[in-house]
Amino acid sequence: MTPNIAPKGSRSELRNRARMLVSCPDQPGIVAAVSRFLFEHEANIVQSDQYTIDPExxxxxxxxxxxxxxxxxxxxxxxxxxxxxADRFSMEWTINRAGRKKRLAIFVSKEDHALLELLWQWQAGDLEAEIAMVISNHNDLRGLVESFGIPYHHIPVTADTKAEAERSQLELVVDKVDAVVLARYMQIISPKFIEHFANRIINIHHSFLPAFVGGKPYAQAYNRGVKIIGATAHYVTEELDGGPIIEQDVQRVSHRDNVDDLKRIGRHIERIVLARAVSWHVEDRVIVHGNKTVVFN
Amino acid sequence: MTPNIAPKGSRSELRNRARMLVSCPDQPGIVAAVSRFLFEHEANIVQSDQYTIDPExxxxxxxxxxxxxxxxxxxxxxxxxxxxxADRFSMEWTINRAGRKKRLAIFVSKEDHALLELLWQWQAGDLEAEIAMVISNHNDLRGLVESFGIPYHHIPVTADTKAEAERSQLELVVDKVDAVVLARYMQIISPKFIEHFANRIINIHHSFLPAFVGGKPYAQAYNRGVKIIGATAHYVTEELDGGPIIEQDVQRVSHRDNVDDLKRIGRHIERIVLARAVSWHVEDRVIVHGNKTVVFN
Amino acid sequence: MTPNIAPKGSRSELRNRARMLVSCPDQPGIVAAVSRFLFEHEANIVQSDQYTIDPExxxxxxxxxxxxxxxxxxxxxxxxxxxxxADRFSMEWTINRAGRKKRLAIFVSKEDHALLELLWQWQAGDLEAEIAMVISNHNDLRGLVESFGIPYHHIPVTADTKAEAERSQLELVVDKVDAVVLARYMQIISPKFIEHFANRIINIHHSFLPAFVGGKPYAQAYNRGVKIIGATAHYVTEELDGGPIIEQDVQRVSHRDNVDDLKRIGRHIERIVLARAVSWHVEDRVIVHGNKTVVFN
Amino acid sequence: MTPNIAPKGSRSELRNRARMLVSCPDQPGIVAAVSRFLFEHEANIVQSDQYTIDPExxxxxxxxxxxxxxxxxxxxxxxxxxxxxADRFSMEWTINRAGRKKRLAIFVSKEDHALLELLWQWQAGDLEAEIAMVISNHNDLRGLVESFGIPYHHIPVTADTKAEAERSQLELVVDKVDAVVLARYMQIISPKFIEHFANRIINIHHSFLPAFVGGKPYAQAYNRGVKIIGATAHYVTEELDGGPIIEQDVQRVSHRDNVDDLKRIGRHIERIVLARAVSWHVEDRVIVHGNKTVVFN
Known part of the structure; x- marks a missing residue:
């Protein structure tokens, strides 16, 4: 049983709703200062979640x-x-309008399940984002994506053309989207690309990290004989499969399941976990601190 | 955490695979008789699950x-x-070829989530069935269904035309499909229709039965303040929401979730639970006894 | 997978920690007023969870x-x-010291599992309460309870002596304990008793309410053929099994499980669910509104 | 949500019940041969689970x-x-009487939670075993264990006395117990000891293996920022935390949980997972093949 994917609160009247995220060194009076500021500016706080690591x-x-x-x-x-x-408390902070949907670029290779879940949830109004484009190193999913009215960019990637392909990608996304979602994109993202989107690239890894880092995690899981498999959505950093974890979920398997079964079961976990992580990101529910996340959900 | 949806066993080489379901009064020697029969007919048992209620x-x-x-x-x-x-042991039994996919008619009204999950799993090869047609009392989902290459029949239903509509439905499905799936079909099925498909109509009810029978189960759940909501797939009988349960699953909710949130969360449970139940049915994993099911999975 | 039972925050230094619960009609400025008040009184907010039903x-x-x-x-x-x-905002509110453990009376009949879990968690330091006494209508569990150094009161209850028994119980608990826990106590609590402990009597019901209200819920569940069973901890009101739900949890069962199996599986759910609900209550995490609860955890 | 711990089938009349476990290279006719053998010897099969890896x-x-x-x-x-x-099919096999409970030695250090769960389930009749003795490198839990009427052996272990301590342990257990359970025993078991109890030593590791092998897994989990923690019961082999996994389970955690919280939450997972694994072992539900297990439950 798992936390739900649902964005909280009514969604009809978000025009005048704002979301504020703040992190800073703890000291007395922060809540008082922030809430007094909002009150004096005639804002009404409708939801508030707060967390302090080690009060002192x-x-x-x-x-x-x-x-x-x-x-x-x-x-x-x-x-x-x-x-x-903010200056007084050395805060890092953002204030975003709830009514302004974040723009996403989804990167994908050939497998469609993680992409499809995002498209469906978006179409059903469950994902509060604008899917600005899909970028793929293959052409396989063009028809599917375009049937949703979303632009599809085919940018092949080979060992030789990797640098050039990345330049094309960056041209499409920098200053044009708020975040990049790797929905089973089977290419390594370069440090340079990551730099442009620090803590704004979300990847789905098909294992319960840190178990089974790297390639073929379902085969690794099968060989180890685990009784539960999982998937992990995380921000991409330079360390492969090592970035801050946003969400994980798992499902029970048994000796009866072969590698193909694990892949099939895993697809269902992957799509749910990625959709949750993306929802939380676009709703400003995630703060990264060091290599970890605070998720207010 | 939930059981997986995956059909067990490799799926590539099912041409010579058969599935046998047997139920009968218990007595010594049944397994021996069946397995000896199969051995003498040169069949090789690759999987076997057996269950006895009360040995004596x-x-x-x-x-x-x-x-x-x-x-x-x-x-x-x-x-x-x-x-x-079989005669010797008063068995009820079926022998089906695994390679011959069951034909399904899916009934749907306006909500697409349960239908979509079935279509997607079917397209991904995870649902071992042939979707012969979709029948709806509305025309809303025609485009979606036809984009999968599946025939869509719009049969409007009003209080006045109910009997006639049912005749049209029966004409389309009797002897043409093996089972009927109600994927959020918001009309009551008549006893006469049920008679044609005894234990072969699968419905998804959007609550954890027997809690919240009848209409508006999410509103009922909200008003009762439950901390977990669920969905139930069951065979349709004359008793509303009272037939044999095939599968249920649940998800945690909290005071923060309003009725719309429950509906949104519930949609994810409904589609998974229905897809599981349909998979188990088409793979001959379900035996109905009285008002309950034995599910070999 | 379920939320954890753990009290949050470090427990070593709770001497100067207070917990404030507030509910009132929503209006602008509440958070500002409360946090300013605390700031001006030199209190440092270390955790804050807030929730508004329908901002307007x-x-x-x-x-x-x-x-x-x-x-x-x-x-x-x-x-x-x-x-x-508080007056200005028509607040209902409490301020409790985290360092002052709530005193509990546990009522029990013959089954020991729910009681045992509470005793263990208490002994392990996981339950932030003082178990002031155990009251039972039987003498069976005296040895067990006294081995933990906790007073055990045997107050037999028969149809004839029910009123008198209740007087004896009330004498032991009124003004002596903060809350009463019914850890599988198989007697109905009278309205008069409830009045003394409004929203302070926690019962564990051995089903996933509102399914299977009343007696023999596991037999009811077996007969209905459900695929998941559950348990529910709720505050006791005059309506049998109808009070505000604090926590629920569930576990998967199958056709292989008979009524005895359901009872055995259910015992594990019951003890976990009750222990969680009691923990949340004693840590001032639960607010009752109408027939529902807000649980900050 | 997790599989239940319950031993299946009625437990009252096990006197004439036997359990047979068989593994062998697959070939046609095995089920027929075994079931015919049993039928001809007047045995009545009441339950049967079978599994084949790769039919050919x-x-x-x-x-x-x-x-x-x-x-x-x-x-x-x-x-x-x-x-x-058996010879004809090159079978490895056992036939055990269900009525003859397996004898266990439980090894423990200072933490009592895993031990207590086993004692409580044993006392409640849920664990079909005889707890022959508890062996500890500390004296802390003597009172607890002896209060259950179970012999307690204190065998201190230091770097210098390790070999001698092991001799004392072996003397107590070899030919005297059927299996050894390490219920948070914080000493490495030597290859020589393992040899005496191949696939009969069950350990509980406090992480979701293969994540966080070795010491301080909760601190490792905290530092990695995982959103789910787990525990793993496995047979002990010479490779540390590398033996065949019998059972795993997990629980959701959040950024609010510090290392102490993870330990507290983890204790609940550990005790449940270990109890399940031990139950399955003593009920002859586990077959080891290579470094994996087949668990019939």
Whole structure:
């Protein structure tokens, strides 16, 4: 049994809803300062989740949702003024409008299951994002993607053309999308690419990390004789399969399941785990600290 | 964590694979008689699951998979000869070829999630069935269904036309499909229709039965304040939401989830549970006894 | 997979930690007012969870943990002064010291599993409570309970002596314990008793409510052929098995499990679910609203 | 949600019940030969689970439960005669009486949770074994163990006395118990000891293997930021934490859980997973093949 995928709160009236994420060294008075600031600017806090690591000398994290009449017009001023509060506490922070959907580029190779789940959830209105484009090193899924009215870019990748292919990819996505989703994209992303999207590239790895890093994790799992398999969604860093974990889930298997069975079962886990992680990311529910995540859900 | 959906065993070489389901009053010697029969007919048992309720005077159930060279040509004779064994033990039994996919008619109204999951699993080769047609009382999902190359029949149903609509439905399905799947079909099926497909109509109910029988189960669940919601796939009988349960699954919810959230979360449970139940049915894994099921998985 | 039972936060240094629970009609400025109050009184908020039903005209709930030097000496004054803030917002509220363990009376009949789990978790330091006494209508578990150094009161209950027995029970518990836990106590609690401990009596019911209300739920579950069984911890109200649900959990069963198997499997669910609910109650994580609970965990 | 711990089938009348485990290279006719043998010897098969890896040229595994009048007197002859069938198919096989409980030695250090769960399930009649003794390198748990009427042997282990300690242990257990359970025993078992109990030493490792092999797995899990933790019961081999996995289970955690929380949550997983694995072992449900297990449950 697993946490649900559902974005919380009614979705009809998000025009004046904002989401604030804050992290800073802990000290007394942070909640008071933030909530007083919002109150004095006539914002109404509708949801608030807060977490402190080790009260004495640790880190403080908070996620707030608030409503503010006429948000669109007032947001810039609000941010300018909040910067003063933030400075005082050495905060890293963002304020995003809930009504402005994040733009995603989905990278995919030949397997369609993780992509399909995202497309369905998007079409059903469950994924609060705009899928700006799909980029693939193969042409196989063009028909599927275009049937959803989404642009499909085929950028082949070979050992020789890798650098050039990446330049083409970057041209398509830099300043054009908010995040990149690797929905079973079977190519290594270069450090340079990662730099452009630090903590904004989400990958699905088809094992319960850190078990079975690298290639053929289902074969590895079969050979080890595990009784449960899993999938892991994580932000991509330079260390292969080593970035901050956003979400994991698992399913029971048995001696009756061969490698093909594990793959088939695993596909269902992968698509659910990736969809959850992407939802949480686009709803500003994830803060990265070091190599870990705080997920407010 | 839940049992997997995966059909067991390799699927590439099913041409000579048969599946035998047997139920009868328990008595000594049944396994010996069946397995000796198969051995003497040169069949090789590759899987066998057996279950006895109350050894003394109870019921005996077995599911066998066996390989037999040239199965297609020899199946009729095999069945003729097995009938003698079956008579001796008062068996109810079936022998189906694994290579012959069951034909399904899917009934649907306006919601697409349960249907989509079946179509996707079918397309991915995970659902060992032939989807012969989709029948709907609305026209909304025609484009989707036809994009999979599957015939779509729009048969509107009103209070006045119910009987006539059912005649049209029966004409399409009787002797043409092996089973009917109600993938969120929001009409009551008549006793007459059920009679044609006894224990061959699978419905998905959007609650953890027997909790929240009838309409608006998510609203009922919300009002009761449950911490877990579920879905139930069952064979349809004359008693509303009262037929033999094939599969159930659940997901944790919290006070934060409103009725819309429960519906959204529930959709994910419904589609998984229905797909599992349909898979088990078409793979001859389910025996109905009284108002319950034996599921060999 | 289920939420964990663990009390959050370090437990070593709780002397100056307080827990505040607040519910009131929602309006702008509540978080600001509360957090400002705490800041001005030199309290440091270390954890905060908040939840609003329907921002416009709904209800507001918050749970805060804060540290305050010299809490013991300053708590009364803090409460006196907070009352003014509370009045302004029509709040219902409590401020409890984390360091002051709640006192529990556990009621039990003959089955020991739910009791044992509580005793073990208490002994292991996982249950932040003081088990003040065990009261039973039988004498069977005296040895066990007394081996933990806990007083055991045997108060037999028959149809004739029910009223008198209850008087004896009330004499033992009123003003002596903070909450009553029914750990498989097989007697109905009277409305009068309930009145003394409104939303402070926790019962474990051995089914996934609202399925299988009343007696012999495992037999009911067996007869219905469910594929999953559960247990439910809830506050006791006058309606049998109808009070606000605190926690539920479930486990998969199959056709192979007879009623005795369900009971055995169910015992494991019951003890876990009850222990979780009691933990959350004693850690001030539960707010009752209407017939439902908000659980901050 | 997890498979249940419960031994299947009624437990009252096991006097004439036997359990047969068979593994051999697959070939046609094995089920027929075994079931015919049992039928001709007047045994009634009440349960049968069979599994074949790769029908062509693979391995065949079967577990049978059968009833035979006067089992005790006839068992030796039955085994002598079955040996002929077994030879023909190169079988490895056992036939055990269900009524003869296996004798266990439990090894433990200072932590009591895994031990306690076994003692409690044993006392409740859920663990079909005889706990012959507890052996510990510390004296801490003597009182607890002896309160259950079970002999407690304190055998201290230091770097200097390790070999001698092991001699004392072996003297206590060889030919005296059927299996050894390491219920959080914090010493490495020597190859020589393992040799005496090949595939009969069950250890609980406090991580989801193969993640976090070795020491301090909860600290490792915390540092990696996993969202799910687990425990693994496995047979002990010479490779540390590398033996055949019998059972695993997991629980969701979050960023709020520190290392102490993980330990506390993990204790609950460990005790459940170990109890399940031990139950399955003593009920002859586990066959080891290579470095993996077939578990018939």
């Amino acid at each position: 000398g640790g880190m403080f994290y908070i996620r707030l949702e608030f409503d503010l009449d006429n948000l669109d017009a007032r947001r810039d001023q609000l941010k300018t003024e909040f910067a003063k509060v | 005077g109870g019921m005996f159930y077995i599911r066998l998979e066996f390989d037999l060279d040239n199965l297609d040509a020899r199946r009729d004779q095999l069945k003729t000869e097995f009938a003698k064994v | 005209g709904g209800m507001f709930y918050i749970r805060l943990e804060f540290d305050l030097d010299n809490l013991d000496a300053r708590r009364d004054q803090l409460k006196t002064e907070f009352a003014k803030v | 040229g693979g391995m065949f595994y079967i577990r049978l439960e059968f009833d035979l009048d006067n089992l005790d007197a006839r068992r030796d002859q039955l085994k002598t005669e079955f040996a002929k069938v």
